[in-house]
Amino acid sequence: MSADVDGGLQAPYEIEFPFERTVGPVVGTFLAGLREKRLFGARTERGTVVCPPPEFDPVTGKELSELVELEPVGAVESWTWVRRRAGDPVDVDFAWALIAVDGAEGTFFHALDVGGDPARIRRGLRVRARWAEERRGVLSDLRCFEPEDNDE
Structure with missing residues (x-):
């Protein structure tokens, strides 16, 4: 605890709202x-595919x-570079990126590891x-995206 300028006390705290939810058939x-190791999107009435699949057309x-299987590949649209912290999906500094998954409209926000x-x-x-x-059937099963040429 510390005193602020007005003489009041301050203490850091973290608010959490733990909850569980059933995910339904789409999610x-x-x-x-x-x-x-399969990636699905949802087909809209307009004929487009959205990935990750929402329950309702955006x-x-x-x-x-209607779910459609997609190849788990795409292209980076945008990103922001971040320093690695405990609990992050990769063990080095990385980017949070918007990935345009092939065959889907919009982007998938996920970690991008470029070493x-x-x-x-x-x-x-x-x-x-x-x-x-x-x-285990959770979002972190897709650990991150990485460059296709990472093997080279």
Whole structure:
């Protein structure tokens, strides 16, 4: 605790709102797919595919139920570089990026690992999913995206 300018006391605190929710058929199928190294999007009435799949079309608000499997690859649209912290999905500094998944409209916000080198990132960089070794049907099963040419 510390005294502020007015003589009052201050103490740091963290507010949490832990809760559980059933995920439903759309998000449930998406998460089950991640467990199996599969990426799904939802087809809209307009014929487009949204990934990750929402329960409702972001344009029309209509319920979505048709799921489409997508290749877990895409291109970087935008990013922000961050310093690694405990609990982050990768072990080096990385980017939070908007990934345009091939075959889907919009972007997927996820971690992008370029080995700690921000100079490797550019708009249009081709990326692929890197899967967690142990998967449980949660978003972190898709550990991050990485450049497709990472093997070179």
